[in-house]
Amino acid sequence: xxxxxxxxxxxxxxxxxxxEIAYLSERNPVAAAKVSExxxxxxxxxxxxxxxxxxxxxxxxxxxxxGPYILTVRRHRGETxxxxxxxxxxxxxxx
Numbered sequence: 001x002x003x004x005x006x007x008x009x010x011x012x013x014x015x016x017x018x019x020e021i022a023y024l025s026e027r028n029p030v031a032a033a034k035v036s037e038x039x040x041x042x043x044x045x046x047x048x049x050x051x052x053x054x055x056x057x058x059x060x061x062x063x064x065x066x067g068p069y070i071l072t073v074r075r076h077r078g079e080t081x082x083x084x085x086x087x088x089x090x091x092x093x094x095x
Contacts, residue, residue, distance in 0.1 A: 007046035
């Protein structure tokens, strides 16, 4: 049985994502499950197609919209990594 490849997450992106899932789980477990499923699908897609999405503001980054979330992605040491996640309603402080 082969494992499905997933794009990685930086520690900051992973912490934000886990906090968001915890927040959603308290309020709406069904929504949390849907977000988790969409994010897993996005990570699979990014692993297969690392150049998907338009270029980001910072050199070497790309952006991918997943539902209401905006992911900033980069290639690092030959791997695709999500380095920043934000809700589309949040101000864009960095990429």
